[in-house]
Amino acid sequence: MITYTIKKTIVERQKSKEESLILLNERGEEVSALEILKVCEPHRLFAFDGQMGAGKTTFIKKLCEEMGTVDVVNSPTFAIVNVYDVEQPYRGEVYHFDCYRLKDIREAIDFGAEEYLYSGNYCFIEWPEMIEEILPDDTVWIKIEPQENGDRLLMIDD
Numbered sequence: 001m002i003t004y005t006i007k008k009t010i011v012e013r014q015k016s017k018e019e020s021l022i023l024l025n026e027r028g029e030e031v032s033a034l035e036i037l038k039v040c041e042p043h044r045l046f047a048f049d050g051q052m053g054a055g056k057t058t059f060i061k062k063l064c065e066e067m068g069t070v071d072v073v074n075s076p077t078f079a080i081v082n083v084y085d086v087e088q089p090y091r092g093e094v095y096h097f098d099c100y101r102l103k104d105i106r107e108a109i110d111f112g113a114e115e116y117l118y119s120g121n122y123c124f125i126e127w128p129e130m131i132e133e134i135l136p137d138d139t140v141w142i143k144i145e146p147q148e149n150g151d152r153l154l155m156i157d158d
Helices: 035-039 056-067 105-110 113-117
Strands: 002-013 016-024 045-049 081-086 092-098 122-126 140-146 152-157
Touching: 002 035, 016 056, 035 056, 035 152, 045 056, 056 081, 056 092, 056 122, 092 113, 105 113
Parallel strands: 045 122, 045 140, 092 122
Antiparallel strands: 002 016, 002 152, 081 092, 140 152
């Protein structure tokens, strides 16, 4: 099991405040969110597990931004899957699933989930337990767990 800590920080900008995430490795050193992709190479399918409000969408947003997306990253709750274009070095498309609203596996099959999953592109999946039976065996499972101090513990099942 590989663990990281996700800390939220507030960045003061002219006339505004922005929330930002900092990812810390086990030694407490700040690392890029892309570290997750590096330690999990060559895997491209990531199942994010965590309770409502754990920070799954927020972390996926940070990850996509660091990958070089030119698109707005938000929760695909109603669309089920969003497609983001990314620039160098991760050129291509990233698929962001939110399976929370799926009633059964048949819905996932009907909208073509398997085509996305076997495309060779990065797939980030929220509420993966809803489609677990069609996830490839090499899917990387990442659990995000809120901590009492507001931080999040990110655990990669290696």
